[in-house]
Amino acid sequence: MEKTIKNNTKRYQDLLDKYIHSQDEEALYGIEKVSKDFIKKNILPEEIINLHIQAMESLNKDLTEDYKHSMNFLLEAMIFYGLALQEVTNLRQEKDVLTSEIAIAANMQKTLLGTNKPEIDGVDLGIISVPAHQMNGDYYHFVKGSDDTFGIAIADIIGKGIPAALCMSMIKYAIDSYPEETMRPSTILKNLNRVVERNIDPSMFITMCYAHYHPTENILRFSSAGHEPGYFYHAETDTFEELKMKGLVLGVMPDATYEEINLTMKENDMVILLTDGVTECRDGDRFIETEEVLQVIRKYAHLSAQEMVENVYKHFEKLQGFQLRDDFTLFAIRKGV
Amino acid sequence: MEKTIKNNTKRYQDLLDKYIHSQDEEALYGIEKVSKDFIKKNILPEEIINLHIQAMESLNKDLTEDYKHSMNFLLEAMIFYGLALQEVTNLRQEKDVLTSEIAIAANMQKTLLGTNKPEIDGVDLGIISVPAHQMNGDYYHFVKGSDDTFGIAIADIIGKGIPAALCMSMIKYAIDSYPEETMRPSTILKNLNRVVERNIDPSMFITMCYAHYHPTENILRFSSAGHEPGYFYHAETDTFEELKMKGLVLGVMPDATYEEINLTMKENDMVILLTDGVTECRDGDRFIETEEVLQVIRKYAHLSAQEMVENVYKHFEKLQGFQLRDDFTLFAIRKGV
Amino acid sequence: MDPQSCVNIKKEWDIVGARQLGREMAKQVGFGTVDQARVATAISELARNIYLYAEHGKICFEVIKGEKKQGLCMIALDNGPGISDISRAMQDGYTTSGGLGAGLPGVKRLMDDFDIESEIGKGTRIKAVKWIR
């Protein structure tokens, strides 16, 4: 460190001299590069002040006593800034330890909770789920039944990160343990509610919606446990219908029951399910309106369901300055022609 | 921020004036307090330089043009220090988020993985499990069957913290989903091994032992998957017998099988199960010997099983200077009179 | 955007030219010394990215007027390789060149508004605005 300072003293002095005489931008660009070097080598701001004092002395500017005292005073004011800067190294290490632990866990979460989008004749499916931070607090899970029927659960765990991940593994193992006869959305939510209520502390809860599709009847059964409403896009009228269902969030009351709706899907009809990370995107300080989400969906509706959800995500990722505030999950099912 | 600077401009100027005239320590102590305030309010070092320039101007020191230029140059050199400082604030926030997330997860782990020690006529049970850090990497789980039979699983997840916690919830839900017919230790370990092998990355594995007790037959069935040996205490001879079983750790080979032993328990016989956090306690730099653990158990064997395990824990907690190196789990079952 | 003042970035010397023009305009708009220095540093970061990673590129400046306030807008355009993971490029410590405090997160901190568009193989467009307070 001492050595870096010495090597750069001359450089600092020359640049300073040049700037004093010409106020030339090149000198300022030079000092910017020097100061970047200094930071990399942990040279603290109070040392820069000292370097400055020494450079001014070497340049033989007629320095008054007042000037010298004033610079010592400034140096004193910088000591705490130097201390604060030293915290960085430490903080970085601590954060790295935590981050790598969480990275392992996030990876495990993916393996443990992995689910595959089924390929089903006559319907086009799109799903995207992106965590705001390392671990996803949103969760989706496909359950394949016989005869090309399938179910999809979409959940938002209140609370993020690691605690949410623990919750999810519970939900997954519970859903997977249910026999196929009980794949009706209202029954599944009723059963899950009991599991969650029994196992999770009262301060925590889960919103979830569940949809079950029968390709032969073209019917999508849908229930919701306090989850963000879904949307039914009617191709014929080019309109969105909000799907707001009665049903308490999971984990609040042991014997909650859930409303179920049967949606008959016609050609090019879509059902959109999502989490509040989509509808509560923020543009600066402004929350976006639901109408905006639907407009963006409509904008990309000519694409495949998968491309559509991906483009909608990209739109809102950008709107939020590439900094998601909440986990973002968007699912679409479109009846083929 | 602007406001803080303005409010403090006068203070800075007065302190600077005082210092220039008297070089008095009190002024330096004053500026130290001011600069602490500044940092708290995210005022960056380049703004301090600017404040200094303005203060010098107000104090009407005969400032040369050279002086002014030199200070602008110094200000330029500080910009990167200001940026670095802002990263600190960011890092701190990120770290705080992670830390509190882990605290919540540790709490949830307790709720989610909670298991109750069964009350069974004719046997006395004791269990203690204490994490070395925030989250426990050891795990135990009781499974109650019909007719007062019960099982106990004790596991040590290699790897600590969050990934280990995720593992445990998987194990718990897997065990709970097995029908009672398959409650034999060797079968349970065989099934769990497959679950773990399929779901967990190869770098991770789990040692586990499982015991199943039939009160009517006085038989304890026991299997182990690479876990720390258990001990069978024969009251008649006052001796400990090591229970070392064949069986690979979970998650290494998909079709591993597990040896099973039937232990017939007589009056006052005990079976002790534990994790390596008990047997690998350290006294300074010295690892303790297994014999020492058994001696301490014997010392407290006149107490109830629960009091016994708690006292053994207290003994080793103190021996290690109240700083556990590894999670500590100890289980005892004693046949009543 | 009209009239624009642009500086082409091809050699390192052009970084100095861009800083000079940007600082001059910032001074005219009425920015103080500290903000002038911040604007110049932001220009350095953007121009250096072009100089290091793209073949052609330029930085354009414009004085803009908001509702009640004036500001300086700069746009950095290049036909470089593009940024594959923008979220990651916006994280602290991502930049390999800069270390502490540098890179795009630095530009975002130095300026008030920040917007980035990038397409792989086509290039990157970064718009950053600083308002007079």
Place this chain on the structure above:
Amino acid sequence: MDPQSCVNIKKEWDIVGARQLGREMAKQVGFGTVDQARVATAISELARNIYLYAEHGKICFEVIKGEKKQGLCMIALDNGPGISDISRAMQDGYTTSGGLGAGLPGVKRLMDDFDIESEIGKGTRIKAVKWIR
């Protein structure tokens, strides 16, 4: 340690006195301006802890000689409540008063050697040394 120069810490003014004596001795040993300022800041932190949390306390200074080098040693002694969790007190951000960079970790960074002993209900003894480089 002999001869020692000590300053009793009872009121805030005593913090200034301790800084003055410490800086004076640092100057005599031959520390430069930057290190003098660092020593003074470390004294502030130690003295403020005594002033805020203990009834009586003092800070003593001594010039010490190592093998090839000279240094300044300071010892802060108090009969305050003691520190229950020293590891925690040595973590950044633990101190409620200081915020960024302050507290005992700050003192450790400002000085070269640092040693702390504390007993609940009896008090705390902190020794910190800075060597001439």
